[in-house]
Amino acid sequence: xxxxxxxxxNNVSKSFQLPHEKMDSVKSLFINPFNRNHRRFxxxxxxxxxxxxxxxxxxFGIVGRNGSGKSTLLKIIAGxxxxxxxxxxxxxxxxxxxxLGVGFNPELTGRENVYLNGAxxxxxxxxxxxxxxxxxxxxxxxxxxxxKLKNYSSGMQVRLAFAVATKAEAEILLVDExxxxxxxxFQRKCFDYFRELKKNKTTVVFVTHDMSAVKEFCDxxxxxxxxxxxxxGRPDRVADKYSRMFMDEEPVKAIEDGPQxxxxxxxSIVTVEVxxxxxxxxxxxxxxxxxxxxxxxxxxxxxxxxxxxxxxxxIVATNTKLQxxxxxxxxxxxxxxxxxxxxxYFSDGKYTLDIAIEAEDASRVYDWWEExxxxxxxxxxxxxxxxxxxxKITTKLDHA
Amino acid sequence: xxxxxxxxxxxxxxxxxxxQLVITDFKLRYKGSALGYVWSLLRPLALFAILYxxxxxxxxxxxxxxxxxxxxxxxxxxxxYFVEVTTNGLSAIVGKGDLMRKLAxxxxxxxxxxxxxxxxxLGINLVVVAIFMVINGVPFEWRTLLIIPFxxxxxxxxxxxxxxxxxxxxxxxDINYIWEVVLQAGFYATPILYPIDLVLKVTPWIAQLxxxxxxxxxIQDARYFVVTPNALxxxxxxxxxxxxxxxxxxxxLIFIVLGAMYFxxxxxxxxxxx
Numbered sequence: 001x002x003x004x005x006x007x008x009x010n011n012v013s014k015s016f017q018l019p020h021e022k023m024d025s026v027k028s029l030f031i032n033p034f035n036r037n038h039r040r041f042x043x044x045x046x047x048x049x050x051x052x053x054x055x056x057x058x059x060f061g062i063v064g065r066n067g068s069g070k071s072t073l074l075k076i077i078a079g080x081x082x083x084x085x086x087x088x089x090x091x092x093x094x095x096x097x098x099x100l101g102v103g104f105n106p107e108l109t110g111r112e113n114v115y116l117n118g119a120x121x122x123x124x125x126x127x128x129x130x131x132x133x134x135x136x137x138x139x140x141x142x143x144x145x146x147x148k149l150k151n152y153s154s155g156m157q158v159r160l161a162f163a164v165a166t167k168a169e170a171e172i173l174l175v176d177e178x179x180x181x182x183x184x185x186f187q188r189k190c191f192d193y194f195r196e197l198k199k200n201k202t203t204v205v206f207v208t209h210d211m212s213a214v215k216e217f218c219d220x221x222x223x224x225x226x227x228x229x230x231x232x233g234r235p236d237r238v239a240d241k242y243s244r245m246f247m248d249e250e251p252v253k254a255i256e257d258g259p260q261x262x263x264x265x266x267x268s269i270v271t272v273e274v275x276x277x278x279x280x281x282x283x284x285x286x287x288x289x290x291x292x293x294x295x296x297x298x299x300x301x302x303x304x305x306x307x308x309x310x311x312x313x314x315i316v317a318t319n320t321k322l323q324x325x326x327x328x329x330x331x332x333x334x335x336x337x338x339x340x341x342x343x344x345y346f347s348d349g350k351y352t353l354d355i356a357i358e359a360e361d362a363s364r365v366y367d368w369w370e371e372x373x374x375x376x377x378x379x380x381x382x383x384x385x386x387x388x389x390x391x392k393i394t395t396k397l398d399h400a
Numbered sequence: 401x402x403x404x405x406x407x408x409x410x411x412x413x414x415x416x417x418x419x420q421l422v423i424t425d426f427k428l429r430y431k432g433s434a435l436g437y438v439w440s441l442l443r444p445l446a447l448f449a450i451l452y453x454x455x456x457x458x459x460x461x462x463x464x465x466x467x468x469x470x471x472x473x474x475x476x477x478x479x480x481y482f483v484e485v486t487t488n489g490l491s492a493i494v495g496k497g498d499l500m501r502k503l504a505x506x507x508x509x510x511x512x513x514x515x516x517x518x519x520x521x522l523g524i525n526l527v528v529v530a531i532f533m534v535i536n537g538v539p540f541e542w543r544t545l546l547i548i549p550f551x552x553x554x555x556x557x558x559x560x561x562x563x564x565x566x567x568x569x570x571x572x573x574d575i576n577y578i579w580e581v582v583l584q585a586g587f588y589a590t591p592i593l594y595p596i597d598l599v600l601k602v603t604p605w606i607a608q609l610x611x612x613x614x615x616x617x618x619i620q621d622a623r624y625f626v627v628t629p630n631a632l633x634x635x636x637x638x639x640x641x642x643x644x645x646x647x648x649x650x651x652x653l654i655f656i657v658l659g660a661m662y663f664x665x666x667x668x669x670x671x672x673x674x
Contacts (some may be wrong), residue, residue, distance in 0.1 A: 016672060075671070079504030084667035098502040105424065107431045119420030120503055122413050385431070 005091060006172050006203040007054040007077060012086035014047040014072055025156075041092035044074040048227045049086070056091070058170075059194075061214045061235055062096045063242050071176060072096070074207045078174050092171030092203070099176070101161030106150035109139060110160060113149050117164045131167045133300060139163035160188060166193055172203045177210075181313040193342055212384055232343030241349065243382060266296040267330060269355055274375045281357030282390040288340040292357060294330040300360045301327055301336050310350045315387065316342065321360070328349040345389035351375055414506050421513035440524045445482070447531070455593060462595045464630075467536045472629045473531050475592040475619045481522040482558050482615055485581055488514035489562020489568050489578055497674035507667040508660075511566050515559050522551070529626075533565045538627055540604060546625040550618045551635045551654060557614045560655030563663040570666065595598050596632050605654050614648040 048067045054060045064070035075081045076095035077088055103120045105114050114135060118128040128135075136142055138157040149157065194217050197204050208214060214221055214235045221238040223231035231241045273289040286306055304319025320327055320338070330336050353373040357366040379388065430436045452469050456514050462468035464496060492511045493500065500507070533540065569575045591599065600607040610616050611634045623631035638644040 102502045
């Protein structure tokens with residue numbers, strides 16, 4: 001292998017054999033030992049013909065949606081899973097952080113866990129001894145080291161685990177979304193550690209959803225989608241492609257009842273439309289069109305909506321009552337049409353729309369429908385902020 | 401790099417891990433119990449007290465064998481070791497599933513660690529045996545040390561089974577129930593509580609068959625060297641055909657080779673199958 005290459009992924013495929021019955025039992029062997037059909041497996045392809053190389057000293061990102069196969073790929077690189085076909089070549093000592101604090105045992109003290117976790121990362125007792133003071137200091141747990149781990153808060157556990165992990169003297173580090181845990185202070189520590197790794201030219205393979213981290217740290221990245229490698233190269237390009245993937249919207253089925261829809265239904269939502277279909281033009285308003293049908297006479301029902309972004313954060317919400325709109329007396333069999341028209345200040349991304357109809361005094365829910373529609377906003381130059389209103393900028397330069 | 405250094409660096413990680421797993425296992429064993437490590441000694445002592453009362457005091461079995469109490473204890477201690485290694489081994493891989501899914505380390509280490517911590521336990525139990533030897537007036541001689549090769553044989557045999565069971569258990573979760581039954585049967589099919597002399601008197605060929613079981617052969621040989629030359633060994637049951645010793649040794653060899661091979665073949669897929 002080329003000496004500059006740290007990891008070469010050569011045409012790697014992986015499929016999992018999922019047995020149809022949950023557990024293979026010896027019984028099935030006894031009942032019909034000669035019938036090979038009793039082993040009915042379903043093959044699930046997790047990765048298909050993946051090829052790429054990671055150079056020494058590179059900060060390399062692997063991005064993809066949940067279930068795309070990116071974590072499987074990381075586990076194959078780490079040597080936890082075997083490949084179905086293809087091979088992985090590694091050049092240098094590799095340490096995986098699939099999860100912080102692997103092997104931590106709640107019954108052991110903090111000190112004992114440091115030695116155990118350290119051994120799992122390949123430290124001898126001497127090496128842990130030498131680093132022990134600085135681990136404890138970094139974790140800020142001086143007073144707690146002789147307490148059992150089960151008495152630690154989750155934040156303390158993460159700090160301890162991370163403190164041990166940072167001591168790993170690896171030539172290649174595999175990091176799997178460790179950053180998803182911990183508070184802001186902890187995340188800052190993580191990022192500081194990443195910067196240090198980057199400065200020291202450690203080869204890092206980083207699996208994440210966090211596109212801003214990819215853009216900040218990675219030298220190169222790959223995008224995995226539906227088991228295939230769909231993009232490789234500059235992190236900003238890969239991150240943009242990743243963001244775009246969320247824009248292929250799938251139609252939402254009208255559901256009658258379930259965890260996403262409830263209410264007494266004296267009056268209920270019949271259709272929900274978002275217009276325009278393809279939301280690209282900032283100048284055009286966004287229209288939400290509802291048709292509502294009554295089974296009873298309802299006086300002045302309150303109709304409202306809320307729009308959430310991909311993370312579940314409500315971006316905007318209102319209802320007819322807040323806006324002082326009287327919907328009037330809706331008689332049995334009547335159809336009520338409601339249109340909400342709002343300026344398009346949404347930034348690039350995917351959104352969900354919740355609709356609710358309640359009694360005038362909010363004493364009763366007639367129909368509450370979460371994720372009644374999904375829609376996507378496309379922008380030519382996406383910004384990573386909550387909203388992206390059309391901003392008019394004027395400048396005036398006064399010369400001295 | 402010279403071959404020793406090379407082997408050291410190749411197995412460095414395994415050795416570090418093995419040490420730490422054994423230490424952790426030992427620390428965890430009696431965590432939370434008031435008497436802690438004292439239980440390591442109390443358990444065989446209590447068991448011995450029961451066996452002594454039942455078999456020596458009431459049933460009066462083995463009155464023909466000198467130092468029958470120590471004879472009994474040694475058998476029980478060695479059998480318990482065999483049980484501990486194999487049952488530890490059985491659940492070694494599945495029990496450490498969390499670790500398997502998150503780290504790539506040589507999988508055999510966890511099975512080996514389980515059998516080594518059982519070995520430590522055996523050592524402690526043998527101390528208890530030694531104490532009773534003193535009390536009973538069993539002489540310590542050079543020949544007492546000849547128990548060591550048989551402990552090695554037992555270690556290898558039990559480890560072979562542990563490898564096989566641990567890998568099988570990943571796929572077939574019925575194995576633990578089956579193994580429980582096998583151990584129960586094995587306990588009575590092995591001359592642990594009763595002297596094999598009793599069987600020999602009734603049906604000699606059954607005694608001859610029983611002694612071919614490596615655990616029975618090992619226990620009898622250990623008793624022969626440690627407790628009393630009156631203990632019947634494979635050698636004395638097949639006095640005309642000493643070469644029958646090959647059979648338990650062969651069984652041991654078959655299990656360790658088969659167990660290691662099967663384990664090696666299955667281990668790459670442990671992480672995804674657990």
